[in-house]
Amino acid sequence: MNKKLDRRTFIGVSGAGIAGAVAASAGRTTLAQQAANSNRPIRLGFVGIGGRGSYHLDIALGIEGVEVPAVCDVRPEALYNAKRWVEAAGQPTPRLYGKTDTDFERLCGEEDLDAIICSTSWKWHHPIGMAANLNDINCVNEVPLMQTIDEAWELVETFEKTGYWTTLGFKSPNSSLTNMIHHGLLGDIVHCEGGYVHDLRNVKFNPDEEPWRLQHSIDRNGNLYPDHPSCRMIPVMDVNHGDRFDYLVSMSSSAVMLNRYADMMYGEKHPYATAEMKQGDCNITLLRTVNGKMYTLNFDTNTPHPRGITRIQGTKGVLMSGRGVGTKIYIDGVSPESHQWEDAANYMQEYEHPLRKEYTPAPRREIRGHGGGQRGTPYSWHRLILALREGRVSDFDVYDSATSSAISPLTEESVAGKSKAVDFPDFTKGKWKERLPVEEAFYKTRQG
Amino acid sequence: MSVILNNPAAAAFAAQAGGAKPVRLGFVGIGGRGSYHLDCALGFEGVEVPALCEIQEDRLERASSWVEESGRPTPRTYGRGETDFERMCAEEDLDAVICCTSWKWHTPVCLAANRSDKHAVSEVPISLTLDEAWELVETCEKTGKWSTLALEQVLLESSGGMYLNLLHLIRAGMMGDIIHASGGYIHDLRRVKSPDGSEPWRMEHSIRRNGNLYPDHPMNRFIPHMDINHGDRFVSLVSMSARSGVLNEYAAATLGKDHPLASTEMAQGDYNATLIQSEKGKVVTLNFDTNTPHPRGLYRLQGTGGVFLDGRGVGESMIYLDGISPESHQWEPAAPYLEDHKHPVIRDYKPAPRKSMRGHGGGGRTVPLTWYLLIRDLREGNTPYFDVYDSVTSSAASPLSEISVANRSQLVEFPDFTRGKWETRQPFNVS
Numbered sequence: 001m002n003k004k005l006d007r008r009t010f011i012g013v014s015g016a017g018i019a020g021a022v023a024a025s026a027g028r029t030t031l032a033q034q035a036a037n038s039n040r041p042i043r044l045g046f047v048g049i050g051g052r053g054s055y056h057l058d059i060a061l062g063i064e065g066v067e068v069p070a071v072c073d074v075r076p077e078a079l080y081n082a083k084r085w086v087e088a089a090g091q092p093t094p095r096l097y098g099k100t101d102t103d104f105e106r107l108c109g110e111e112d113l114d115a116i117i118c119s120t121s122w123k124w125h126h127p128i129g130m131a132a133n134l135n136d137i138n139c140v141n142e143v144p145l146m147q148t149i150d151e152a153w154e155l156v157e158t159f160e161k162t163g164y165w166t167t168l169g170f171k172s173p174n175s176s177l178t179n180m181i182h183h184g185l186l187g188d189i190v191h192c193e194g195g196y197v198h199d200l201r202n203v204k205f206n207p208d209e210e211p212w213r214l215q216h217s218i219d220r221n222g223n224l225y226p227d228h229p230s231c232r233m234i235p236v237m238d239v240n241h242g243d244r245f246d247y248l249v250s251m252s253s254s255a256v257m258l259n260r261y262a263d264m265m266y267g268e269k270h271p272y273a274t275a276e277m278k279q280g281d282c283n284i285t286l287l288r289t290v291n292g293k294m295y296t297l298n299f300d301t302n303t304p305h306p307r308g309i310t311r312i313q314g315t316k317g318v319l320m321s322g323r324g325v326g327t328k329i330y331i332d333g334v335s336p337e338s339h340q341w342e343d344a345a346n347y348m349q350e351y352e353h354p355l356r357k358e359y360t361p362a363p364r365r366e367i368r369g370h371g372g373g374q375r376g377t378p379y380s381w382h383r384l385i386l387a388l389r390e391g392r393v394s395d396f397d398v399y400d401s402a403t404s405s406a407i408s409p410l411t412e413e414s415v416a417g418k419s420k421a422v423d424f425p426d427f428t429k430g431k432w433k434e435r436l437p438v439e440e441a442f443y444k445t446r447q448g
Numbered sequence: 449m450s451v452i453l454n455n456p457a458a459a460a461f462a463a464q465a466g467g468a469k470p471v472r473l474g475f476v477g478i479g480g481r482g483s484y485h486l487d488c489a490l491g492f493e494g495v496e497v498p499a500l501c502e503i504q505e506d507r508l509e510r511a512s513s514w515v516e517e518s519g520r521p522t523p524r525t526y527g528r529g530e531t532d533f534e535r536m537c538a539e540e541d542l543d544a545v546i547c548c549t550s551w552k553w554h555t556p557v558c559l560a561a562n563r564s565d566k567h568a569v570s571e572v573p574i575s576l577t578l579d580e581a582w583e584l585v586e587t588c589e590k591t592g593k594w595s596t597l598a599l600e601q602v603l604l605e606s607s608g609g610m611y612l613n614l615l616h617l618i619r620a621g622m623m624g625d626i627i628h629a630s631g632g633y634i635h636d637l638r639r640v641k642s643p644d645g646s647e648p649w650r651m652e653h654s655i656r657r658n659g660n661l662y663p664d665h666p667m668n669r670f671i672p673h674m675d676i677n678h679g680d681r682f683v684s685l686v687s688m689s690a691r692s693g694v695l696n697e698y699a700a701a702t703l704g705k706d707h708p709l710a711s712t713e714m715a716q717g718d719y720n721a722t723l724i725q726s727e728k729g730k731v732v733t734l735n736f737d738t739n740t741p742h743p744r745g746l747y748r749l750q751g752t753g754g755v756f757l758d759g760r761g762v763g764e765s766m767i768y769l770d771g772i773s774p775e776s777h778q779w780e781p782a783a784p785y786l787e788d789h790k791h792p793v794i795r796d797y798k799p800a801p802r803k804s805m806r807g808h809g810g811g812g813r814t815v816p817l818t819w820y821l822l823i824r825d826l827r828e829g830n831t832p833y834f835d836v837y838d839s840v841t842s843s844a845a846s847p848l849s850e851i852s853v854a855n856r857s858q859l860v861e862f863p864d865f866t867r868g869k870w871e872t873r874q875p876f877n878v879s
Contacts, residue, residue, distance in 0.1 A: 190690050190740055191719035199777055249686045249857045253627050254729025257752055282628040282750060284733055286721050286857065292691025296721050296733065303627060304770035305755040306779050309746070313719060315694050318742040324779040325762040332741035339636060341743050341762055419686045419723065421857045 042388050045070040045113045045137070047097075047104045047128050048120030049082045051210075052142050055369030056117050056170075057082055059381050061089040062365035066385065070111045072097035072104050089365060104128050108135040114388045115140055121212045126151040129166030133158045140169035140384060140394065143227035144405035149425060152402040156427050159398045168227060168401040169387070169394030170380045173235035173438040177312075177319075180351035181236050182439035185331065186314030189237055194229030195298025197308025201261045204301070205272070213301075214258070214272070217279040221252050222411030223299040224279065229310065230297065230404040231396060235438045236312060237293050240399050244432040245424035248287040250411035252280025257302035285411050287424070297407065319344060355383075355442070395438075402427045471826045474499040474542045474566075476533045476557050477549030478511040480646060481571050484807025485546050485599065486511055488819045490518040491803050495823060499540045501526035501533045514806070533557050537564040543826050544569060546599070550649045555580040558595035562587045568595040569822065569832075572664035573843035578863060581840035581847075585865050588836040597839040598825075598832035601809070602668040604817045604878065609794035610765065610786055611669050612878060614749070614756060617789035618673060619875070622769060624753025626674050631666040631758075632721075632735025634745030638698045641738070643709070646808075650738075651695075651709070654716040658689050659849035660736040661716065666747070667734075667842035668834070672876040673749055674730050677837050681870040682732075682862040685724040687849035689717025694739040722849045724862065727870075734845060756782060793817070793878050821878070833878045837866045 042065060046057050049071060060066050071082040071094050079098045086094045097107040104124070108116065108131040115138040118128045126146035132139035133155075145168055146152050159165045181189065203209040204217065216224050239245055255277040262272035281302040287295040298308060309322030317331035321344070329335070329344035336342060361376025372378075387394045396404075406425065414422045428435065436444065473495060475486050482502070489495050497515050500523045502508040508527050515523045526536040530553070537545065537560040545561040547554055547570045554570045561568035562584075574597050575581040588594045603611045618626065641651045653661050676682055692714040699709035718739040724732040735745060747758035754769035757779070765786075766779035773780050799814035809816075825832050834842075844863065852860045864870065 188693070190694070191721075191737070247856065249688065249723070251686065251723040251725055251731055253731040256625070256627075260752065280729070280731075281752075282731055284628075284723050284731060286686070286688040286723065288688055288690070288857075292717070294688060294690040294717075294719055294721065300628070300750070303750050303752060303755070304768065304777070305750060306768050306777050313737065313740050313742060315697060315718070315740060318740065320762070324757060324766050325759060328762055330741065330743050339741070339743050419684070419725070419859050421686075 040389060041065050041067050042115075042385055043067045043069055043111075043113045045072065045107055045111055045116045046082065047072040047107065047116055047118045048124070048142075049073045049078045050119065051370030053078075053117070053119035053369065054081070055371030056119060056381075057085060058366050058368040059364055059377055060117070061085060061091070062362065063377060063381065063385055064362070067091060068094055070095045070097065070107050070113065072107050074098050074101060074103070085366070085368070102127070105131045108132050108137055111137075113137045118142060121210075122147060122216070126155065126166075129155055130158060133162055133164040133166055136162070136164055138164050138388070138394075139166040141166060141401075142170075143168055143225070143231075144408060145227075145401045146405055148409050149406055152406045152427065153425070156398055156402055165393050165398050166401070167394045167398055168231060168396050168404060169384050171227075171231035171396040171401075171404075172380045172383050173231075173395055173400075174353045174355045174383070174442065175232075176348045176351045176353060176356070177232065178235045178438055179353045180319075180347060181312070181314070182437055183351060185317065185347065185351065186312060186319060187316030189293050189312065189314050191294045191296070191313040192233045192236060192311070193296040193298070194233055194310040195296075195300070195308045196223075196225040196228050197298050197300045197305060199304055200301035201258065204258070205261065205265065217255075217258055217277050217302075218275060219278060220412055221255075221278040221280055221283075222250055222408060222413075222415045223283050223285050223297060224408055225299060225301065226285075226297060226407035226411075227404045230407060231400075232310070233295055233297075234400050234404060237289060237295065238437045239289060240403055240428055240432045241435045241437045241441075242432065243289045243291045243293065244426055244428070245403065246288050246290045247421045247423050248285055248407070248410055248414060249419050249421050250283060250285040250414035251419045252415050253282040255280050255302075257281045261302075280415070283411065283415070285407065285414070287407070399427045399431075399435075470494050470496045471544075471823055472496045472498055472540075472542045474501065474536055474540055474545045475511065476501040476536070476545055476547045477553070477571075478502045478507050479504075479548065480808030482507075482546070482548035482807065483511070484809030485548060485819075486514060487804055487806040488802070488809075488816055489546070490514060490520070491800075491815055492819070492823055496520060497523055499524045499526065499536050499542065501536045503527050503530060503532070531556075534560045537561050537566060542566050547571060550647075551576060551653070555584060558584060559587055562591050562593040562595060565591070565593060567593050567826065569598050570595060570839075572597055572600060572662070573846060574664075574839045575843045577847050578844060581844045581865065582863070584840055585836055594831055594836050595839065596832045596834055596836055597664060597668070597842060598822050598834055599818045600664060600668045600834065601816065601818055602665050603672055603834075604793075604821070605812065607760065607765075609791060609797075609817065610758075611673075612791045612794055613786040613789055615672050615876070615878075616791040617785060618751070620789055622753065622772075622785065622789070623749070623751030623756065624770075626730055626749060626751045628731045628733070628750040629670050629674060629748065630733040630735075631669065631747040632733075632737070632745050633660075633662040633665050634735055634737050634742060636741050637738035638695065641695070642699070642702065654692075654695055654714050654739075655712060656715055657850055658692075658715040658717055658720075659687055659846060659851075659853045660720050660722050660734055661846055662736060662738065663722075663734055663845035663849075664842045667845065669747065670732050670734070671834075671838050671842060672878075674726060674732070675876055676726065677841055677866050677870045678873045678876040679870065680726045680728045680730065681864055681866065682724050682841065683727050684859050684861050685722050685845070685848055685852060686857045686859050687720060687722040687852035688857045689853045690719040692717050692739075694718045698739075717853070720849065720853070722845065722852070724845070734849075791878070793821075837869075838876075840865050
């Protein structure tokens with residue numbers, strides 16, 4: 001533990017430092033800090049090395065100055081693969097953890113790390129975040145951050161007490177989309193629609209994919225996967241940054257698809273052909289902010305469909321993108337034809353975020369795992385390493401992350417209560433009023 | 449005959465219709481929509497228009513001249529005050545009244561017609577309150593005279609009957625069971641609502657009300673596609689509105705900052721979304737936005753076997769059918785499937801050209817299918833395809849959404865206007 005205390009002093013994340021980090025969690029980047037920290041190695045521990053974990057580990061091993069001294073997985077073959085990959089990258093053999101489901105606790109207790117990268121199945125995300133933070137280690141989770149409101153509060157309060165954070169830190173708000181919106185191209189935001197509309201029937205049943213997902217469909221009913229759309233929409237709507245979610249209502253359809261799929265694939269005698277599935281095949285949630293913005297959030301991983309559509313309506317214009325429709329925009333008084341879509345490509349280019357414009361990705365070493373085959377180090381990883389080097393909270397911080405994932409348990413409560421309105425907790429405890437919109441914080445920091 | 453069909457049954461009907469007694473229609477409200485409907489009616493042989501009612505004298509005279517120009521006797525005109533339609537209903541011998549007034553008169557006109565032994569066809573919405581909806585149902589059940597939204601065009605006429613063909617495709621089992629539908633009235637009406645616009649009375653609704661104020665166009669598809677009132681029914685809804693502000697901004701920009709509308713408090717949120725649940729577990733997302741700038745909205749229908757997306761405006765209509773579409777989880781054009789599943793009514797309809805083009809009603813240059821079916825049903829004594837139960841269900845979404853919005857999106861029960869008959873009513877069909 002002494003080693004850890006030294007490290008803490010070195011990074012300068014003391015009580016005062018935490019307050020600063022909490023206040024300006026978005027995009028504080030000064031050249032002086034960068035220079036001071038650029039050579040310090042970043043030490044990462046990996047917990048869960050399945051599809052996503054492999055993808056993240058592979059990227060980490062390709063970033064100069066990133067060390068991976070410890071990996072953890074309960075499946076020996078996954079652990080062995082990870083070990084081999086670390087060695088192949090020219091790094092010392094990592095210490096391996098995987099004796100039990102909770103061996104990550106030992107890892108957090110024994111290792112001297114900057115952050116844990118957690119890519120386990122959902123139920124372990126919160127316990128791993130807690131184990132990390134209580135051992136002076138930050139934690140970046142795969143979605144969702146956690147599964148219950150109590151867990152969300154625990155992560156927020158642990159952060160406020162220790163200064164160590166657990167976030168959906170791979171979600172970066174600095175996009176052309178947020179930049180365009182914060183420049184007022186669409187006016188004030190009135191309504192957003194997005195969702196996770198992705199046929200996962202094969203993923204839920206195939207033992208080589210993510211069969212643990214199926215149990216969630218059996219036990220739960222609501223929006224079980226809000227983070228992909230919400231991590232985009234939270235910055236777009238300035239939620240936790242000048243506005244906040246007030247309440248939501250949620251409605252689910254009947255559940256027939258998974259039984260039919262099991263019947264079709266495995267026969268009518270298969271237990272899942274008749275097992276009662278709680279999760280409605282289609283769930284829709286309406287959220288309202290205290291400033292009167294609205295958000296329609298869809299969830300459907302059971303029916304057959306191409307991926308879903310995103311739509312953002314402002315007082316001056318509207319943007320729509322998705323499979324089959326491309327990316328289209330209409331801006332009142334600007335678009336050439338009255339009330340007709342035009343292609344948004346030029347606008348997206350014009351409003352490319354300055355940070356992204358400056359970013360030249362280093363090539364990845366290998367392309368492994370589940371996460372897209374881009375050949376350069378993803379921007380999100382670049383931002384994460386920068387935040388760790390500078391002793392900052394990740395761009396998408398604890399409050400934003402808790403807010404995004406809290407949608408799930410709140411929708412479950414609403415669905416179970418006949419679509420009753422459920423109040424949204426204010427994880428910022430009032431700080432949303434002062435927290436600057438993502439881009440405003442960015443430009444302010446740059447000017448300062 | 450102005451309408452010729454190429455199947456034997458229809459030909460028999462046409463022969464019979466030629467010699468049948470004339471259909472007598474009265475018109476109440478002859479603005480944009482009324483002019484369109486009157487123009488359609490005057491295109492039919494065997495349709496008489498003996499009475500017109502309208503409080504604006506110039507409109508009444510103009511409509512009267514159209515009737516005369518068509519070679520028909522000069523109609524009697526009614527325009528002595530806002531309730532003169534009551535006198536018309538009492539004095540005239542009519543088969544049906546066509547009501548195209550502003551919204552608040554729709555139910556009163558329909559009820560006056562039914563109680564005077566006349567059917568009524570209303571422009572949307574057919575009713576503004578639940579009490580009005582029930583009164584229309586009960587009056588129909590008592591008198592045998594119906595009030596409906598039978599001239600609503602979306603299902604039968606949009607894109608050459610695309611949505612009716614889609615219904616036929618659903619009936620063929622191509623999309624499995626319907627699980628979710630999403631659509632709405634997403635149409636920038638800021639100019640239409642303005643004091644110098646074509647329907648300035650709409651503004652008053654935005655000032656006083658907050659909910660989904662215009663559900664009928666999407667409902668004209670949801671109800672058939674989901675068999676609502678025909679084997680299933682709506683049981684409840686929740687509704688949410690965004691903040692309001694766009695109408696004030698528009699008034700300030702177009703009429704000046706000092707204009708009263710620039711600062712009048714608007715109750716109606718700039719965006720409203722309503723979620724409706726059916727007895728059998730289907731869900732509808734019903735959207736409403738007539739204030740913000742946008743191209744028209746989408747219509748998406750998800751079934752257990754596939755999904756349909758009306759992508760007009762961004763491209764063509766698209767479909768994905770599990771195990772049938774060539775590429776896994778990729779859209780393909782819907783047109784060939786809709787062509788293969790052409791609804792018999794669409795397939796067999798050979799419309800005559802319209803003689804003139806008046807009013808607000810789409811630029812179709814031939815006799816609209818809705819009008820053809822209405823005249824046929826009046827001649828044969830049929831109830832129209834979208835009957836009184838379907839019609840009040842369609843419009844009831846408005847007051848129900850208002851109740852929900854006013855109570856922080858609380859769940860509101862959807863009345864069963866069929867009083868249990870939905871269970872045994874045959875699947876929705878048009879024939």
